[in-house]
Amino acid sequence: MKVLVSSCLLGEDVRYDGNNSSIAMGASFTFSQKEIFMDILCDNEIYSFCPEVSAGLGTPRLPAEIVSANKPFKVETNNEEDVTIPFLIGAKNALDTCKNDDIKVALLKSKSPSCGNLKIYDGTFSNTLVDGQGLTAKLLEENDVKVFNETQLEELKKFIETN
Numbered sequence: 190m191k192v193l194v195s196s197c198l199l200g201e202d203v204r205y206d207g208n209n210s211s212i213a214m215g216a217s218f219t220f221s222q223k224e225i226f227m228d229i230l231c232d233n234e235i236y237s238f239c240p241e242v243s244a245g246l247g248t249p250r251l252p253a254e255i256v257s258a259n260k261p262f263k264v265e266t267n268n269e270e271d272v273t274i275p276f277l278i279g280a281k282n283a284l285d286t287c288k289n290d291d292i293k294v295a296l297l298k299s300k301s302p303s304c305g306n307l308k309i310y311d312g313t314f315s316n317t318l319v320d321g322q323g324l325t326a327k328l329l330e331e332n333d334v335k336v337f338n339e340t341q342l343e344e345l346k347k348f349i350e351t352n
């Protein structure tokens with residue numbers, strides 16, 4: 190199956206802080222999680238994608254949070270620069286990739302204002318999580334692309350096996 194994967198989860202240094210969130214090499218993942226992840230990588234067609242970099246944002250860049258999670262969306266950096274448009278472009282780029290390549294499932298990085306699928310930071314830069322989705326995860330799910338995060342590898346594996 191074709192799977193869109195957040196580039197940072199694959200070890201690419203595209204995060205805002207210039208680092209990655211590698212599952213395979215990350216100390217916060219168990220051996221079992223790494224095994225499942227490697228199975229998914231080896232048995233499927235992987236499309237590495239970073240919405241923010243695809244929209245032209247540099248690495249490193251200032252951290253950003255969603256200030257308004259409903260239309261009109263608003264995403265700001267921690268110095269109050271409005272970066273809503275590049276975040277929307279990144280989401281659209283991800284959806285275009287899924288549509289063009291008939292990708293029906295994505296593994297995206299949790300808690301990101303682009304990629305988070307269940308929780309996001311609340312827009313106050315106080316490390317406070319709330320229920321919600323990043324702009325890319327939201328747009329993909331609205332267009333029937335099933336989104337999982339890196340804590341849901343078992344669920345992703347089952348989805349792939351049954352679809």
Ligand code: SF4
Nearest residue numbers: 195197239298301304
């Ligand atoms: S936008 Fe997504 S893929 Fe890019 S660094 Fe952030 S979480 Fe990772």
